[in-house]
Every structure is written in structure tokens, then in C-alpha cells.
Amino acid sequence: MTTRLPVPRIALTPGEPAGIGPDLCIQLAQQDLPCEIIVIASPQLLEERAGQLGLPLQITEFDSAMPATAQTAGRLTVLPVELAEPVRCGQLNAANSRYVLKTITKATKGCMDAVFDAMVTGPVHKGIINDAGLPFSGHTEFIAGITGGHPVMMLATPGLRVALATTHLPLSEVSQAITHTRLRTVIRILDHELRSRFGIAHPKILVCGLNPHAGENGHLGREEIDIIEPVLDTFRKQGLNLHGPLPADTLFTEKYLATADAVLAMYHDQGLPVLKHMGFGQAVNITLGLPIIRTSVDHGTALDLAGSGKADLGSLQFALQTALTMATQ
Ligand SMILES: NC(=O)c1ccc[n+]([C@@H]2O[C@H](COP(=O)([O-])OP(=O)(O)OC[C@H]3O[C@@H](n4cnc5c(N)ncnc54)[C@H](O)[C@@H]3O)[C@@H](O)[C@H]2O)c1
Numbered sequence: 001m002t003t004r005l006p007v008p009r010i011a012l013t014p015g016e017p018a019g020i021g022p023d024l025c026i027q028l029a030q031q032d033l034p035c036e037i038i039v040i041a042s043p044q045l046l047e048e049r050a051g052q053l054g055l056p057l058q059i060t061e062f063d064s065a066m067p068a069t070a071q072t073a074g075r076l077t078v079l080p081v082e083l084a085e086p087v088r089c090g091q092l093n094a095a096n097s098r099y100v101l102k103t104i105t106k107a108t109k110g111c112m113d114a115v116f117d118a119m120v121t122g123p124v125h126k127g128i129i130n131d132a133g134l135p136f137s138g139h140t141e142f143i144a145g146i147t148g149g150h151p152v153m154m155l156a157t158p159g160l161r162v163a164l165a166t167t168h169l170p171l172s173e174v175s176q177a178i179t180h181t182r183l184r185t186v187i188r189i190l191d192h193e194l195r196s197r198f199g200i201a202h203p204k205i206l207v208c209g210l211n212p213h214a215g216e217n218g219h220l221g222r223e224e225i226d227i228i229e230p231v232l233d234t235f236r237k238q239g240l241n242l243h244g245p246l247p248a249d250t251l252f253t254e255k256y257l258a259t260a261d262a263v264l265a266m267y268h269d270q271g272l273p274v275l276k277h278m279g280f281g282q283a284v285n286i287t288l289g290l291p292i293i294r295t296s297v298d299h300g301t302a303l304d305l306a307g308s309g310k311a312d313l314g315s316l317q318f319a320l321q322t323a324l325t326m327a328t329q
């Protein structure tokens with residue numbers, strides 16, 4: 001007798017309604033998939049956008065009491081959330097910012113309550129959420145505010161994983177944020193999840209310095225000597241396979257990357273431009289350190305492309321595939 005495994009149920013938030021998130025959800029819905037996708041959004045928005053794109057879409061309202069069924073092309077299961085105001089492609093409207101946060105909150109709580117096996121997020125516009133007077137610096141921090149845990153942002157593309165010691169911080173605040181406590185927490189989570197979620201027995205992690213040339217022996221900054229090296233030394237004594245602090249400009253070369261499982265960058269734009277240069281459109285953003293599985297696209301709202309049919313589905317597909325792998329391993 002064979003036992004059929006349950007179909008994974010994945011929550012999908014389209015993000016900013018005036019951006020390409022709704023387009024991508026509709027494009028994704030044109031495929032048969034080995035999981036159930038529950039889009040948390042306004043059904044009216046999705047129907048209007050499908051009309052603009054000229055794509056078929058039959059919407060069914062989500063009923064959590066029903067067993068999960070695999071996604072079939074042209075259909076979509078939706079957990080409805082009402083918009084505050086109608087949406088025009090490419091035009092941000094702060095009145096709809098609470099709607100955006102509500103969709104993410106529902107997905108997060110649904111994962112916490114085991115209604116969903118994982119959540120995948122489309123791109124939000126952080127600025128318009130802030131313009132609405134709502135504190136928000138990114139999904140990563142917002143979701144962790146609901147679930148608890150210290151979130152660690154890691155982007156991955158075939159051949160490279162980059163995790164960040166700090167996430168959405170003004171550059172002027174980064175140095176202060178690189179503390180012994182933060183680095184210890186981030187490295188512990190990164191090492192642990194590379195083992196537990198990605199099946200890497202003894203992960204080799206390359207750690208960037210903060211300053212040019214990793215501080216040039218203290219002549220170009222002391223964070224490496226005072227903070228990064230002592231933390232790495234402590235973990236090395238415990239058997240972790242950590243290398244650094246290395247100058248970030250030369251760390252990102254083949255000689256170093258060839259044998260590495262992940263790079264830990266000290267701040268957002270130290271690590272992510274390299275990863276996006278290598279894999280934009282084929283990369284995923286994964287939040288480590290949470291009690292739930294959350295992945296996301298590697299791109300933003302692309303307001304210029306909303307409703308045009310030109311948005312590339314690659315990163316959303318990769319994000320979904322990664323969430324599925326993590327949920328079913
Ligand atoms: N996952 C997220 O929520 C996320 C990620 C990155 C940026 N953002 C936000 O998005 C907003 C806009 O950011 P940005 O302009 O720096 O980046 P962006 O990714 O929106 O756009 C950069 C360029 O890439 C193009 N592009 C982006 N996604 C594409 C796709 N799927 N297919 C084809 N072309 C695509 C755009 O047309 C644009 O030319 C900001 O508010 C930023 O914070 C959100």
C-alpha cells in the first residue's frame with residue numbers, strides 16, 4: 001500500500017498592489033503546481049489585473065476546513081482582504097498600506113497556526129508604508145515582530161548564499177549595530193540553519209570585515225579587531241568552520257567562493273549587489289531564525305512594469321520552490 005503525502009499549502013502575499021506582485025501571482029496561477037497556493041489579497045484586484053494581462057483566472061475563496069488540493073492552471077484560491085481604495089497600476093497609494101500589512105500578518109499567523117506550511121512574499125514598497133505613518137523597515141523585521149526570534153536575512157542563488165549581519169539600517173547606524181551579541185546570534189542561527197534546513201554537515205562560512213580591506217590592521221577601522229575577530233575565535237574553538245574577517249572586495253572572488261557554503265556580509269549593500277549581479281531573477285530571499293518558513297522574491301515592486309505583462313516570474317518560482325523544499329524535507 002502506498003501512502004499519499006499531503007499536498008503542501010503555501011500562503012502567497014502579492015505585496016504592493018500597484019506593483020508587479022499581483023501580476024506575478026496571476027502568471028504563477030497559469031501553471032499546474034505540486035502544492036496548493038493560497039493568495040492573500042483582494043479578489044477584485046486580482047480579477048482586474050488578470051483582465052489587464054489578458055490571462056484567465058477563476059477564483060475560489062479559501063476554506064481552511066477543506067483538504068489542500070494541488071494548484072491547477074487558470075484557477076486560484078484566495079483568502080480575501082479588502083483594499084481601502086481602488087488600485088491603479090504603478091501608482092502608489094498610502095491608503096492601501098494597511099491592506100499590505102494585513103496580508104502579511106494573515107500569512108504569518110496562518111503559518112504559526114499551521115494552517116499554512118510556509119509563506120512566500122511578493123514585493124512591498126517600504127516607503128509608501130512609512131508614508132502612511134506605519135513603522136516598517138521590511139518583511140524580515142515585520143514578520144519577526146509577530147513570530148518572535150532574531151531574523152537573519154539570507155539571499156541565495158545557485159552557487160552563492162549571502163546572509164547579512166544587519167538588515168534594513170541606514171549606513172550611518174551600521175557600525176554601532178555590529179556588536180558581539182548581534183554577531184554571536186547571527187552566526188549561531190546561520191550555522192545552525194545551514195545544517196538543519198539545508199543539510200550541510202559542517203558549513204564553511206566566509207565572514208566579511210566591515211571596513212575597507214577588513215580594517216587594514218586597525219588603520220582603517222577597529223570593528224574587525226575589537227568585535228568580529230573575537231566572536232569568530234570563540235566559535236572556532238567550538239568547532240565552527242568560520243573564515244575571516246576577510247576584505248569584502250576580494251572575498252567575492254572564485255578562489256574563496258568555490259569552497260564556501262555561505263558568506264556573512266556585515267550590511268545590506270555589502271552583500272546583496274554581488275548576489276543580485278550573479279543571480280537577479282533566479283534568487284530567493286529566505287528569513288532564517290524564525291519558527292516558520294518564509295521566502296521571498298529577490299526584486300522590488302517594479303512599478304514601471306505593473307500590468308504590462310513584462311514582469312519576469314523567475315524569482316517568484318524560485319522562492320516557491322525553495323519554500324516547498326524547506327517545507328517537505
Ligand atoms: N521583497 C521585497 O519586498 C522587496 C525587495 C527589493 C526591493 N523592494 C522594494 O521595492 C521598491 C522598488 O525598489 P527598486 O526600484 O530598487 O527595485 P525593483 O526591483 O523594483 O526594480 C529595479 C529594476 O528591476 C526591474 N525589475 C524588478 N523586478 C522585475 C521582474 N520581476 N521582472 C522584470 N524586471 C524587474 C524593474 O523594472 C527596475 O528596472 C522599494 O520600495 C524597495 O524597498 C522590495
Ligand SMILES: N[C@H](C(=O)O)[C@H](O)COP(=O)(O)O
Pocket residue numbers: 137138139140141268272285296297298299
Ligand atoms: N533586502 C531585500 C532585497 O534587497 O531583496 C528587500 O529589501 C526585501 O526585504 P524584506 O524581505 O525584509 O522585505
